[in-house]
Amino acid sequence: DAKTTQPPSMDCAEGRAANLPCNHSTISGNEYVYWYRQIHSQGPQYIIHGLKNNETNEMASLIITEDRKSSTLILPHATLRDTAVYYCIVRRSGNTPLVFGKGTRLSVIA
């Protein structure tokens, strides 16, 4: 599976949009982009995933560039409870397990 590159940390003001970037320049055509987050010491939580089209759900939006070499997770109105480590993962569909990197530590500041 393709590797991903994320900044180690980011800050965001409460109420503003948080834009978390992810670089996956070696992604293959059949690989999906997944985002998870981990709040403090809890188990990671699924946020969203996509193949090539932009995706939106109740938690976030996922914007994938046309060449699929990078993506951005957008939390439209960040709250203090969104403070967490966010993981961007690239994975083929099917049996392949998810391999987590070190992620981006997002701090939402009041």
Added chain:
Amino acid sequence: DAGITQSPRHKVTETGTPVTLRCHQTENHRYMYWYRQDPGHGLRLIHYSYGVKDTDKGEVSDGYSVSRSKTEDFLLTLESATSSQTSVYFCAIGGGNTGELFFGEGSRLTVL
């Protein structure tokens, strides 16, 4: 919440003793996973299972074995615990075509 239960949630043991962590699910998921998490690292995959008696190694499988004799239980065994295996262990279910995993609450293991 997905029906995943890890036990024990906390354990302190001594070097050289065997330890078994249990992951129990009530969701009838085919896929189950064991990850470990340490400061400075993300989650690292230890072993996973894609069905009863079907398991495979992950990134950091040395020193660990697993067993899955029935769909609902996935056991992680440290045959002879070492201090380097002090960690938080997470079980997860799901994956497959959707890739959506549900994680347990974690088991904190301390090896003295």
